[in-house]
Amino acid sequence: MTDRSTTTATAVARPGGTALLADPAARPVQPPTRGRRGLGVGEVRLDGGFWGDLQETNARATIDHCEQWMERLGWIASFDAVAHGTTGGHRPGWQFSDSEVYKLLEAMAWELARSDEAALAARYDRLVERVAAAQDDDGYLNTCFGHAGQPGRWTDLERGHELYCVGHLLQAAVARVRTAGEDLLVQVARRAADLVCREFGPDGRAGICGHPEIEVGLAELGRALGEPRYTEQARVFVERRGHGTLAPIPLLSPAYFQDDVPVREADVWRGHAVRALYLAAGAVDVAVDTGDDELLGAVVRQWERTVERRTYLTGGMGSRHQDEGFGDDWELPADRAYCETCAGIASAMVSWRLYLATGDVRYADLMERTYLNVVATSPRADGRAFFYANPLQQRVAGQDVAADAENPRAEGGVRAPWFDVSCCPTNVARTLASWQAYVASVDGDELSLLQHAACDVDVALDAGGRLAVRVTTEYPADGVVRVEVLDAPGREVALRLRVPSWAHGATLTGPDGVARLVAPGWAEVRGALGAGDVVVLDLPVAPRLTWPDPRIDAVRGCVAVERGPVVLCLESVDLPAGVTVDDVRVDPGVAPRPHEDGAVVRATVVAHRTDRSSLPYPSAPPTPAPRDEVDLVLVPYHRWAERGPSTMRVFLPTL
Amino acid sequence: MTDRSTTTATAVARPGGTALLADPAARPVQPPTRGRRGLGVGEVRLDGGFWGDLQETNARATIDHCEQWMERLGWIASFDAVAHGTTGGHRPGWQFSDSEVYKLLEAMAWELARSDEAALAARYDRLVERVAAAQDDDGYLNTCFGHAGQPGRWTDLERGHELYCVGHLLQAAVARVRTAGEDLLVQVARRAADLVCREFGPDGRAGICGHPEIEVGLAELGRALGEPRYTEQARVFVERRGHGTLAPIPLLSPAYFQDDVPVREADVWRGHAVRALYLAAGAVDVAVDTGDDELLGAVVRQWERTVERRTYLTGGMGSRHQDEGFGDDWELPADRAYCETCAGIASAMVSWRLYLATGDVRYADLMERTYLNVVATSPRADGRAFFYANPLQQRVAGQDVAADAENPRAEGGVRAPWFDVSCCPTNVARTLASWQAYVASVDGDELSLLQHAACDVDVALDAGGRLAVRVTTEYPADGVVRVEVLDAPGREVALRLRVPSWAHGATLTGPDGVARLVAPGWAEVRGALGAGDVVVLDLPVAPRLTWPDPRIDAVRGCVAVERGPVVLCLESVDLPAGVTVDDVRVDPGVAPRPHEDGAVVRATVVAHRTDRSSLPYPSAPPTPAPRDEVDLVLVPYHRWAERGPSTMRVFLPTL
Structure with missing residues (x-):
């Protein structure tokens, strides 16, 4: 300038x-x-x-x-x-x-x-x-x-x-x-x-x-x-x-x-x-x-x-x-x-x-x-x-950049x-x-909501008239997506909401107030929608464990935790003193619990051997010694390193 | 030219x-x-x-x-x-x-x-x-x-x-x-x-x-x-x-x-x-x-x-x-x-x-x-x-080079x-x-054999006289290292043979014909050695399992097999038809058996899911289905790809 x-x-x-x-x-x-x-x-x-x-x-x-x-x-x-x-x-x-x-x-x-x-x-x-x-x-x-x-x-x-x-x-x-x-x-x-x-x-x-x-x-x-x-x-x-x-x-x-x-x-x-x-x-x-x-x-x-x-x-x-x-x-x-x-x-x-x-x-x-x-x-x-x-995964904390x-x-x-x-x-x-x-598409009289975001949509339909809706949601932090019809042409139209592939158990509540289970794919309401009609999609964003395909060698024996569409991670700033991200073994038998927009998982902290005179390839299974049981807070991956340089893992070892 | x-x-x-x-x-x-x-x-x-x-x-x-x-x-x-x-x-x-x-x-x-x-x-x-x-x-x-x-x-x-x-x-x-x-x-x-x-x-x-x-x-x-x-x-x-x-x-x-x-x-x-x-x-x-x-x-x-x-x-x-x-x-x-x-x-x-x-x-x-x-x-x-x-690890077989x-x-x-x-x-x-x-070193009247190889050694000692030995061995294929004294100065000298860190149970047989256990480090014979004296080091080169340190994420849940000082590997050319190196799960409870200069391990062949329409991160543990039990031949890593392009693994999954 x-x-x-x-x-x-x-x-x-x-x-x-x-x-x-x-x-x-x-x-x-x-x-x-x-x-x-x-x-x-x-x-x-x-x-x-x-x-x-x-x-x-x-x-x-x-x-x-x-x-x-x-x-x-x-x-x-x-x-x-x-x-x-x-x-x-x-x-x-x-x-x-x-x-x-x-x-x-x-x-x-x-x-x-x-x-x-x-x-x-x-x-x-x-x-x-x-x-x-x-x-x-x-x-x-x-x-x-x-x-x-x-x-x-x-x-x-x-x-x-x-x-x-x-x-x-x-x-x-x-x-x-x-x-x-x-x-x-x-x-x-x-x-x-x-x-x-x-x-x-x-x-x-x-x-x-x-x-x-x-x-x-x-x-x-x-x-x-x-x-x-x-x-x-x-x-x-x-x-x-x-x-x-x-x-x-x-x-x-x-x-x-x-x-x-x-x-x-x-x-x-x-x-x-x-x-x-x-x-x-x-x-x-x-x-x-x-x-x-x-x-x-x-x-x-x-x-x-x-x-x-x-x-x-x-x-x-x-x-x-x-x-x-x-x-x-x-x-x-x-x-x-x-x-x-x-x-x-x-x-x-x-x-x-x-x-x-x-x-x-x-x-x-x-x-x-x-x-x-x-x-x-x-x-x-x-x-x-x-x-x-x-x-x-971040093995070594970065350094602040001027x-x-x-x-x-x-x-x-x-x-x-x-x-x-x-x-x-x-x-x-x-x-x-x-x-x-990229939020929505329209095809004739069918409006498809693809990305769930708080927004107002107002589209002129090819066959005449407008379809206007207001989407209210805290997604991805919350799974409730509320769609209120603001304007509609009076004839039959379709409103489709994307149900993500992970969202098993999602429900859709139509203008009639009746909730029904919807499978991943599309949740659809079709009819002569009018202003004031409300459709609510409820997506189950409770944290869940995710496993990698066994052919991904790099993360064998690990799990990740997702919360709705958001991948979570473990950051060193959230660990107890003296514990590193590599010391943690997550128990995959315990379901992760919701915590703010992240999750809490149950884990064992282990102690590793220290031997600076030899190769890291022992002749017996080097099972690390368990030290402690801890609850670990995981945060959205997209926010990592916001609190200063840290080490971080998305995939957490289970063994 | x-x-x-x-x-x-x-x-x-x-x-x-x-x-x-x-x-x-x-x-x-x-x-x-x-x-x-x-x-x-x-x-x-x-x-x-x-x-x-x-x-x-x-x-x-x-x-x-x-x-x-x-x-x-x-x-x-x-x-x-x-x-x-x-x-x-x-x-x-x-x-x-x-x-x-x-x-x-x-x-x-x-x-x-x-x-x-x-x-x-x-x-x-x-x-x-x-x-x-x-x-x-x-x-x-x-x-x-x-x-x-x-x-x-x-x-x-x-x-x-x-x-x-x-x-x-x-x-x-x-x-x-x-x-x-x-x-x-x-x-x-x-x-x-x-x-x-x-x-x-x-x-x-x-x-x-x-x-x-x-x-x-x-x-x-x-x-x-x-x-x-x-x-x-x-x-x-x-x-x-x-x-x-x-x-x-x-x-x-x-x-x-x-x-x-x-x-x-x-x-x-x-x-x-x-x-x-x-x-x-x-x-x-x-x-x-x-x-x-x-x-x-x-x-x-x-x-x-x-x-x-x-x-x-x-x-x-x-x-x-x-x-x-x-x-x-x-x-x-x-x-x-x-x-x-x-x-x-x-x-x-x-x-x-x-x-x-x-x-x-x-x-x-x-x-x-x-x-x-x-x-x-x-x-x-x-x-x-x-x-x-x-x-x-070689994921994709190479192509022959002109x-x-x-x-x-x-x-x-x-x-x-x-x-x-x-x-x-x-x-x-x-x-x-x-x-x-790099085979040997000498320090005064002490000769140290570091790398076990068939060779003749003839060194003039600082204090006068020569120390000459003939080393006969098929090492690393075989663990017997025979050292025959060809010439010695007549006074007390020391002959040391390196016992590798993996060689637990090694024995040294001195000129007196008595075998004794020697620990990793040095096996030593000291005395007025003379021509014709024979020392035999017997190193246990039977194949053995090796585990990686749990902090090596890349090979978590895997074992390797070594045979003496030689790292072995699984090559695709040694697999039954229809089996890839990624389909194999080694049973670490079964000791590997010697096989030529390699080994044989017991393994399960598994079948992986195929789904080209989704990410490789399922919501449930994707345990691959066992198909078959097989014996797999492992060969020395240093010889891999000698029989044409192949896929290869040193670390083999156990799960």
Whole structure:
């Protein structure tokens, strides 16, 4: 924010007169299919509660925080350098720092659609101007390549992230054009997309980007602007991948950037997790837009095997630090779990697209798990520090990070204000700013509530009339979800509430006041609902034990405790003096008891041998000696390390 | 081997007339301390058996293999490019490829001391000439830096490996000067060491190398040439480290190259394992030469904590692929164990130095474990392919590597002929070529047999006379170690045999024919031994179960099976059809039975659930259904993947 005051602001004219939000149904993903659709950011308003509070903090702190950091580090000034022709000196940040600015713009665009805050609007406009000023006449836009003293355009597709950056630019433009109409950012994006199509079209350079993202960007901008060329280009990129198109990167396999097997032939996600998931999201977009059921089926197949064998209890994906990637089947170490925040966001992007394409509730289940236990774990309560990796075990307490220090490492055990590679904060910002778009879907006269959050929903039905409901809930802390009808068209409509897969014994009380058991899947009320009708879903969120599949070697002999959709953990700060998280043996025969929004479990504290002169592999079973029986408080994993650095475990040994 | 025929060979004159081996007591590590010393490469001759065969294969195949690969890849030709002033074009290999040539020269030097093969001698001489021709007038020698079209000297101490390469040059020269006297290689090394002292001395550049190695090289060359300046320079390098002397490498912590904490203050090894261990070896050398007991104590302390908490059952060190490094305490995943072959070699280097400094048998125990289960695991039976990483579990069978293909990855699950980073093959070569130097030590009239191998030992005692014994044994396949005295001085002498820490129930039969139980540690016979006297140590090598410390999360609920000093494993090729290594549950109540040089264990085969639509975390204990009872053959881990790609486990679940 150093030279902000000297910048001449030229506010871009708002389209649509006084209505800021051009279309209440505006949303990040709008496939052209008929029938089921997600609700728009103007059709759902979060009303406090778990997600509403996160969104408010994002609006109040995180967006500003990200902008300040990128200004301070000079990542935004890199655009000025291109505009002023002063490139060639020191350029701060990695090659892909432009993308962080675009993700911030996307976050601002969604937030403006929600809050219409004049100060934010002005900041958005000024930032767009600085970005736009860096665009070359032919549409090329990148601050790291193609200008004086820089490597030439497209000279390092493997690592340069040029197309990746464009992809994020396009996603930002999608947010803007749908919520506010065509503005300078959208014009910039259009020119950039046109250049990509010219350069990389079927008759152009047969290249792809080392990091997928351009595919989702092109597909969605094509939808938003009605430009089938963009979708076609996305298709070309998806199909080109998997044939060894990219040059190998030393010490990494082609699977790192999914260039080992074509998307439609692959059986499982592999390599760099965010890359794999962004690519899958783009592939679903292409499959839906082109009616390519084989391609859609391939992504469904990959989702299934990955969820069965390569996914953490938290929904986190990515088992390896080395390449920020998936491991082999069943390779799910708790301590070295990478579970990058961005991979959680990307996983939800894929699942959302698959839900829209298939209507299968399991995708919404995984989204909830991932949102609550990965995405919500990242930001600190004040919205100004973040986890990058989200391991399920912390062996050594981290060290506090200074508020003004860039964290070079993804594994500090504490939330950090910013990172050397800082993809996660802006990804959190854009996700939270548009999060209400994933709460519900509508299909004809059927409204489906997918994520249980306190909110108001108001949707215009295709057949005429509106369906408006108010959802009141303390979920996930409490299992009661109350839905009051505020407005309905008077004819038969359906209201469906998702019953998560773990919720055995849930009940639904309809407007008639009669409660009935509902099985995991959908709880449905169908009829001529009217204003004042109330439906209550009661989900059993009492804490429960969860076991890992025996093929997950890393947590054999352990249990975890979940409370509703929330994974709990044991933190060292909750232990009696002299006891460490490794000294605890949980008795799986004793049911965990509710305790605030966590649980209490019964455990034995054991004493370990100490022998510094020998290997830790004795010739007799080294059963640790029991010392004490204790009750241990477990807290939501998404809140761990909020009370200072700590050691932590999600999976607790039983033996 | 492309332009070999056009090279004019100028054989270096052999010193010492007809005797090739200048000093039978020549050995890699010769501290100036009185008393205990290792035996020289001319004082022990391996006589077939496990280690003799490995050494023969190394001589017959591996040395030639390494030379051919480096000729073919142009790593040797890089020296020619410097000599001919043609640098600046494409230089093949990584910055540190020179070091591989030096390690090959070291291997050749030790092998020549053993076999005096004329053809090898000529190859050695030609290779030394090519290396020498690349040395600058002031002693600088590096093919990657400092010449036309290259970065300047010492411009990238963090990553450039210039001092590291010099360190390996010096170790090669140590081998040569001790076994053959001063030749061209020794002259080259002397000039290079002198330059390092001028450049990095107390009044010079306050730098250190990103990869320790110069320290051991300088210390030993100082000993070999009687140049205390070199030892002093080694001391300076050791002391400079740990103060943030090196610039940080993005995404790596200063612990990566042990620049986080001074050696004398550190409590445990951390960061890149080979770096940590080479540094520790150099620190012991410095401590011994300068009488610095605090520094020696620091390394002992680091050894103890690392062995207790960061060492695999195989003796392998390094739990992380990301930085080829140590993990946190108790972070010992079987599947992602890195256990680099070079780290095993480096660990033995440290333990050998600590054994010489302290006489503590535990260091020899760890050396045996590491030699048999890490170092011996690396080379394929034909000596022409190698493991780089040595994981304790292989989840997915590797793919055969073509005989002429460089393997870009350290984790293929098969031995590969060469690697992109190919430190291990030449390290194996130099280690096996000098391996007999680690078999025994002598202290006054006491001969200690540390590694049980078929060999002839013939040592001149300080007090006069010789002690010669012949060791006959099939160890480790069999536990009987027979020692026959061939020559003795007639006065009281002591013969000690190491009893490994696992060998409970071992017996020693003295020349009187009486067998007595001996505890782990030393089994000793003391008296006026004479020719024909026979001592027999009988070690109980029956297979036995081994348990991991309960703090090693990765293998909780598992057992391993060892047979004497050899770690066994279950390989998929030994399983009945339709059974995978993950389907097996071993019954720890049934003792494993001997089977050839492996074992047979009783196990239950279980069936796992299959559900591709959900997470692998059920709400009830997912006890797999028992299918069958089977007897499973386990084989020595060091031989795994010799019968083609396979999946493999060292630790076997019991539940």
